[in-house]
Amino acid sequence: MANPQFLSYVDEHQQQFIDKLAEVVAIPSVSGDPAYRQHVHDMGAWMAKHLKELGAEVELRPLGKQVLDGQEIDLPPAVLGSLGNDPKKKTLLLYGHYDVQPALKEDGWRFDPWVLTPDPDNSGKLYGRGSSDDKGPILGWLNVIQAHKELGLDMPVNLKMCFEGMEESGSEGLDELIEKEKDGFFKGVDCVCISDNYWLNTTTPCLTYGLRGIAYFKISVSGPKRDLHSGVFGATVHEPMTDLIQLMSKLVTSEGEILVPGIKELVAPLTDEERKRYDVINFSVKDIDDAVGASVALSDDKATTLMGRMRYPSLSLHGIEGAFSAPGCKTVIPAAVHGKFSIRLVPDIGLEEVTKLVTDYVNAEFAKIKTKSSMSVEMLHGGEPWVADPNHYSYRAAHKATEAVYGVAPDYTREGGSIPVTLTFANILKSNVLLLPMGRGDDGAHSINEKLDTSNYIKGTKLLGTYLYELAKAE
Ligand SMILES: [Zn+2]
Known part of the structure; x- marks a missing residue:
């Protein structure tokens, strides 16, 4: 249980916390556009100033430079903070990001995206870019610290904080910082908590213990030196597009089954314990229909649908570069085409293994095609999958905190x-x-009309604080 004084403080300061969120939403810290870079620096400075006022030791750590749209500019700094270093307490590392996605009113926002606007219909929704991703959650942590400072309460754990300003633009410079400081700033960290994803739905809090990775591929097929006219060269030469379509049709079935041999076999086996977690998740296949706006789910079964999204690999065909794609009836034979597809990875499918399996398979399938075209396949970018132990004491602490604040057990999800x-x-x-x-599953983190519900912000602040108390006790 959290200190009851802390919980009342949060309720009493609801409006002040919302005002503070409005203050940071008003700083358009868009990391992906050089024209906004000064605002990202301003937001980093805001974080540092407020953390210092709350008693933390803070450092703005420069991360070097980047080239963006042809200009060399400074990367926004990492805000590194520490609060408390009692050797008898656990040390928790918090991560969040203070940059945001771009937003323009003319994209279809109901209100100015840089003015936190309460829903005029009194639904409690607070609209604004960054409200949910990720300024609401990082202010949640600041609110917890503020409550303890003003009430004169001892923090239950030591905190280390790492807030970055480049998350929406590939986290440039961050991996190097973590590697460099693993025995410096990050030394002594017992566990890590990140509040930067969403509930699966709009009603049930969740703890997320896995993420799929990705391997993104390109198959290039070429033949003639230039684009040709089918009236002149049809039935005269081998056509790259025909060869590419044949290859791409060998990758996945219409039911989503991956045809590359050896991938399925690498998937970590499903235990009874894990299987049960999907059965109890508050979700229905209709949620998929609602999310995509059509009744096109692969399965009618809830657990199968959830496992398809969370614990099995998937292969999606994304597009063909070099193909004729404009409206109309151009009779071109494209000279070279590049098919793009990716595979979402899960434990224990490693990036290196999947790259070899795909490359060998595509080469073998190409050899079966009677063509004089040339073909190459390459992996363009990738990231490994991740899964944590949901029985770890940190998860148990978050489970108890969720029950205390929301009155329900959390769903256990993988993204x-x-x-x-x-x-x-x-x-x-x-x-x-x-x-x-x-935040909730419908917060619209990267789209128009991003919002955070007031109750998620306020209860979320209580949840983060209560989690610290449970973490302090957990073994
Ligand atoms: Zn985020």
């Missing part, structure tokens, strides 16, 4: 996409990482 820094912390610091989301 279909990736949050690369999770893997960096897990691998370099050899630490358990807990993903403890604040």
Whole structure:
């Protein structure tokens, strides 16, 4: 249980916490556009100033330079903070990011994206870019610290904090910092907590213990030196597009089954314990229909659908570069085409293994095609999958905190996409990482009308604080 004074403080300061969120939403810290870079630096400075006022030791660590749209500019700094170093307490590392996705009113936002706007219909939704991703959650941590400072309460654990300003743009410079500081700033960290993902739905809090990785491939097929006209060269030459379509049709079935041999066999076996976690998740196949706007789910079974998204690999065909794709009836024979596809990875499918399996298979299938075209296949970029032990004391602490604050047990979820820094912390610091989301599945993190529900912000602040108390007691 958290200190009851802390919980009342959060309720009493709801409006002040919302005002503070409005203050940071008003700083358009878009990391992907050089025109906004000063705002990202301003937001880093805001974080440092407020953490110092709350009694933390803070350092703004420069991460070097980057080239963006042809300009060389400074990367936003990592904000490194420490609060407490009592050897009798556990040390928790918090991670969050203070940069945001771009947003323009004319993209279809109901309100100015840089003005935190409460829903006029009183639903409690607070609209604004970064409200949920990730400024609400990082302020949640600051709110917890503020409550303890003002009430004169002892923090239950030591905190180390790492807030970056480049998460939405590939976390440039961060891996190097973590590697460099693993025996410096990050020394003594017992476990890591990241609040930067979402509930699966809009009603049930969750703890996230896995993320799929990715391997992104390109198959290039070429033949003639230039594009040709089918009236002149049809039935005269081998056509690269025909060869590429044949190859791409050998990758996956319409039911989503991956045809590359050897991949299925690498998937970590499903235990009874894990299987049960999917059965109890508050979810229905209709949620998929609603999310995609059509009834096109691969399965009618809830657990099968969830496992497809969370614990099995998937192969998706993304596009063909070089193909004729404009409207109309151009009779071109493209000279060279590049098919793009990716595979979402799960334990224990490693990036290196999957790359070899795909390359060997595509080469073998190409050899069966009677063509004089040339073909090459390459992996363009990739990230390994991650899964944590959901029975670790940090997860048990978050489970108890969720029950205390929300009155329900959390769902245990794995995300279909990736949050690369999770893997960096897990691998370099050899630490358990807990993903403890604040926002709901419909927050619209990277789209228009991003919002955070007031109740998620306020209860989320209580949840983060209560988790610290449970973590202090956990063994
Ligand atoms: Zn985020």
